[in-house]
Amino acid sequence: MGDLPGVTSRLKYLKELGVDAVWLSPFYRSPQADAGYDVSDYRDVDPSFGTLTDFDEMLSTAHALGLRIIVDLVPNHTSDEHAWFIEAKAAAPGSAARERYIFRDGKGEDGELPPNNWQSIFGGNAWTRLVEADGSGGQWYLHLFDTKQPDLNWQNPEVRAEMESVIRFWLDRGVDGFRVDVAHGMIKAEGLPDWDGVASMVEGEHSEEEAAKERAMNPPSPFFDQEGVHEIYRAWNKVLKEYEGDRMLVAEAWVEPAERLVRYIRPDEMQQAFNFEFLLAGWDAERMTTAIDNSLAAVEEVGAPSTWVMSNHDTVRHTSRYGLSVPTSFPTGISQSDEQPDEALGLSRGRAAAAIMLALPGSAYIYQGDELGLPEHTTLASEFRQDPAFARTKGAETGRDGCRVPLPWFGQEASYGFSHGSVSPGQPWLPQPESFARYAADLQNGDAASTLELYRDALALRQEHRLGDGAVGWSALHDPAAGVLAFANNGVLVVTNFGDQPVRLPDGLLEELTVKLRSQPTALADTGESTAPACASELAPNSTIWLA
Numbered sequence: 001m002g003d004l005p006g007v008t009s010r011l012k013y014l015k016e017l018g019v020d021a022v023w024l025s026p027f028y029r030s031p032q033a034d035a036g037y038d039v040s041d042y043r044d045v046d047p048s049f050g051t052l053t054d055f056d057e058m059l060s061t062a063h064a065l066g067l068r069i070i071v072d073l074v075p076n077h078t079s080d081e082h083a084w085f086i087e088a089k090a091a092a093p094g095s096a097a098r099e100r101y102i103f104r105d106g107k108g109e110d111g112e113l114p115p116n117n118w119q120s121i122f123g124g125n126a127w128t129r130l131v132e133a134d135g136s137g138g139q140w141y142l143h144l145f146d147t148k149q150p151d152l153n154w155q156n157p158e159v160r161a162e163m164e165s166v167i168r169f170w171l172d173r174g175v176d177g178f179r180v181d182v183a184h185g186m187i188k189a190e191g192l193p194d195w196d197g198v199a200s201m202v203e204g205e206h207s208e209e210e211a212a213k214e215r216a217m218n219p220p221s222p223f224f225d226q227e228g229v230h231e232i233y234r235a236w237n238k239v240l241k242e243y244e245g246d247r248m249l250v251a252e253a254w255v256e257p258a259e260r261l262v263r264y265i266r267p268d269e270m271q272q273a274f275n276f277e278f279l280l281a282g283w284d285a286e287r288m289t290t291a292i293d294n295s296l297a298a299v300e301e302v303g304a305p306s307t308w309v310m311s312n313h314d315t316v317r318h319t320s321r322y323g324l325s326v327p328t329s330f331p332t333g334i335s336q337s338d339e340q341p342d343e344a345l346g347l348s349r350g351r352a353a354a355a356i357m358l359a360l361p362g363s364a365y366i367y368q369g370d371e372l373g374l375p376e377h378t379t380l381a382s383e384f385r386q387d388p389a390f391a392r393t394k395g396a397e398t399g400r401d402g403c404r405v406p407l408p409w410f411g412q413e414a415s416y417g418f419s420h421g422s423v424s425p426g427q428p429w430l431p432q433p434e435s436f437a438r439y440a441a442d443l444q445n446g447d448a449a450s451t452l453e454l455y456r457d458a459l460a461l462r463q464e465h466r467l468g469d470g471a472v473g474w475s476a477l478h479d480p481a482a483g484v485l486a487f488a489n490n491g492v493l494v495v496t497n498f499g500d501q502p503v504r505l506p507d508g509l510l511e512e513l514t515v516k517l518r519s520q521p522t523a524l525a526d527t528g529e530s531t532a533p534a535c536a537s538e539l540a541p542n543s544t545i546w547l548a
């Protein structure tokens with residue numbers, strides 16, 4: 001959390017990084033019970049982030065620089081402080097105001113039991129009971145997430161019309177697209193049947209077989225990936241088409257397998273969907289190969305581009321996950337009492353993985369600070385934790401705060417040059433770990449060995465070789481079982497060594513092709529065993545190179 005004028009002031013940095021577009025997480029009016037994913041007014045900027053004028057200025061500055069802006073749309077739920085919910089609480093059961101949300105009478109003699117057994121994704125019950133004006137217990141309302149995030153009733157045409165109007169409001173202002181929050185959640189199964197499965201936002205740490213077993217054990221959830229959601233996206237697709245230019249929708253849908261996910265990006269629905277299979281693959285050549293193959297095959301069926309993502313505001317940063325003793329593990333957060341990642345190892349692997357992701361065709365999504373190689377804050381004290389999942393599970397789930405710590409702009413400044421605007425001048429929203437001084441952008445700028453320069457080089461080469469428009473051809477060197485991933489895309493050969501031993505490259509390869517990128521300066525260096533020239537053709541552990 002910073003503010004919109006702060007974003008405007010850093011657009012040049014993003015331009016120089018070499019990205020095409022920026023996705024902003026929610027900056028709308030909100031009590032901030034879930035970092036802005038609890039919106040109380042969809043048509044205004046939260047005063048702590050600025051004003052609509054600040055937004056317009058940010059947008060026009062971005063456009064002048066050739067950067068597109070994608071805003072977050074949160075259609076599954078509003079804040080309980082949204083005017084609609086305040087009205088609904090005061091209205092009678094069965095009223096039009098209550099019909100905008102999912103209100104039900106409770107079970108039991110006095111309606112004292114929740115209407116069904118659904119659990120909140122953040123832990124605890126997914127239903128909260130209203131207290132009527134006379135102090136008696138009233139109806140219950142559904143919230144798949146926090147109590148302060150009541151789910152909207154998408155069977156109600158008024159809800160559909162309102163959200164379309166919100167979309168138009170931002171399209172009229174000039175935004176280039178929307179990231180659609182919980183895109184798989186808006187429609188609930190008829191009759192809201194009980195369900196004994198366990199839903200989590202981020203499902204990870206499983207092999208293919210485990211995932212299949214889980215799917216078999218967990219009957220499809222009655223609130224995720226229901227057929228009815230697709231009708232909503234077909235309607236939005238038409239709205240976007242009314243506007244000039246290339247406006248787009250990207251789905252945040254934790255849906256698997258890839259064949260189910262790509263149903264969100266059929267030609268008359270959304271344009272892209274985040275590829276969480278790639279994110280969940282972890283540091284593992286075989287799993288990454290499978291994720292790449294599955295994703296490319298699935299998107300081909302629908303004629304949409306693939307996407308690639310390794311980290312976001314809901315996951316432990318990949319540099320830290322890859323530094324755990326099991327580098328495919330997927331904790332929901334890391335705290336002081338958990339295994340602490342090997343920071344240097346995680347960073348090498350994170351850089352090598354970035355050099356894979358940025359060579360793949362389609363769209364790559366970078367989370368703020370990835371380009372600095374930032375680790376997760378793994379020792380954040382409980383008193384600072386703000387993720388509702390932490391409180392709702394009484395600390396059993398560490399939560400997502402560790403990846404949301406403000407990034408360091410200047411190594412020598414207070415809070416490394418990132419404060420929460422007018423709310424706490426000079427203070428960051430969450431305390432930053434001391435190690436962030438080492439990762440500061442000003443320190444990395446111009447240092448050829450830095451992660452920042454690696455990302456800049458990779459993005460410039462990605463542009464130059466039009467890798468986004470290319471195709472993956474697995475190379476003869478590709479041997480995932482031996483920890484080697486190798487593919488060609490538009491004339492660029494990408495080779496990664498996932499193992500902890502150097503891998504010998506074919507003789508003559510480096511004479512034939514030029515090294516375009518190394519994920520670390522020592523990627524092709526002497527292993528220390530000898531100074532003979534042959535050593536130069538060994539690829540160091542946890543490294544990627546690009547040759548052309």
Ligand code: GLC
Nearest residue numbers: 034037145181182201313314
């Ligand atoms: C999405 C967001 C997450 C938020 C949740 C509820 O998964 O990415 O941050 O907590 O939806 O809106």
